[in-house]
Amino acid sequence: MTASSFPAPPPLEGTGAFGQVDTWVFDLDNTLYPAHHDLWAQIDARMKAYISQLLGLPPDEAFVIQKDYYRRYGTSLRGLMIEHKVEPSAFLAHVHDVDLTGLDAAPRLAAAIEALPGTKLVYTNGSERHARNVLEKLGMDAHFAAVHDIVAAEFHPKPTQEAYQRFLDAHGVDPARAAMFEDLARNLEVPHRLGMVTVLVVPPGQTVAARESWEFEGREAAYVDHVTEDLAGFLEQVAPPADAG
Known part of the structure; x- marks a missing residue:
């Protein structure tokens, strides 16, 4: 076409x-x-799950931290690196492991x-x-x-x-x-x-x-x-x- x-x-x-x-x-x-595709929703959910497991917090508390870091540092990852010395490659691999089948x-x-x-x-x-x-x-x-x-x-x-x-x-x-x-x-x-x-x-x-x-x-x-x-x-x-x- x-x-x-x-x-x-x-x-x-x-x-x-x-x-x-x-x-x-x-x-x-x-x-x-x-x-309207759910890619960002998938990424968002995987970030929350990662932070929840990393910090041993319930998902709702992890989500508050995720968004706070995102707003203050530009990305949640940047906040995790500064506040918790997180190694970035593992985080990126986890949060971007998303299903693209719905993307045309x-x-x-x-x-x-x-x-x-x-x-x-x-x-x-x-x-x-x-x-x-x-x-x-x-x-x-x-x-x-x-x-x-x-x-x-x-x-x-x-x-x-x-x-x-x-x-x-x-x-x-x-x-x-x-x-x-x-x-x-x-x-x-x-x-x-x-x-x-x-x-x-x-x-x-x-x-x-x-x-x-x-x-x-x-x-x-x-x-x-x-x-x-x-x-x-x-x-x-x-x-x-x-x-x-």
């Missing part, structure tokens, strides 16, 4: 800034696949990403192995030049400026010529300050299982340049495929 097989999306205003973009940076979870290929989105001019990168607070597994299932692994994961970031997670600077330096990205796509508004504040065009990818109705209410804060913030509920449609309007029409 080609991109031209899909109906044209409605006109989108305010995308002129993308004319200078030559590097397209995408978050993974709940950004490159629809947020996304040919329309894959075609839209392939059509973007320049370099495409995935930047995730998760592991590269998880990212590659998901991208392969979505049918878009070949479209990305690299995956920058939490290991490459030396476990400094988004949304800290240090994390983004490490990413930019590692891949030689000029932020003034880059765009960042994220499902969490707080992860767009630093990219915007650095000069990137920012796009918040949201689910219809803003309701997603396994997400905290504070994670949806910031949609109206000045550091969010664009908001879309349809990433494929948005990208088609930013850089229409050559065979469209």
Whole structure:
């Protein structure tokens, strides 16, 4: 199926800034696949179980710690490393051991990403192995030049400026010529300050299982340049495929 097989999306205003973009940076979870899939719910549950066993706590108490660390340190893993000296590889292997059978290929989105001019990168607070597994299932692994994961970031997670600077330096990205796509508004504040065009990818109705209410804060913030509920449609309007029409 080609991109031209899909109906044209409605006109989108305010995308002129993308004319200078030559590097397209995408978050993974709940950004490159629809947020209604249960992948994040699986990851969330496995983090809770890991912390419960690690600290000898009931699941509900482990969940409170998990979310507290996530909010304060950027990832639950970072909090566990700082507060409990947790070895990260075992944690990452456990929490990303998820069932991908319900995740379908996304040919329309894959075609839209392939059509973007320049370099495409995935930047995730998760592991590269998880990212590659998901991208392969979505049918878009070949479209990305690299995956920058939490290991490459030396476990400094988004949304800290240090994390983004490490990413930019590692891949030689000029932020003034880059765009960042994220499902969490707080992860767009630093990219915007650095000069990137920012796009918040949201689910219809803003309701997603396994997400905290504070994670949806910031949609109206000045550091969010664009908001879309349809990433494929948005990208088609930013850089229409050559065979469209």
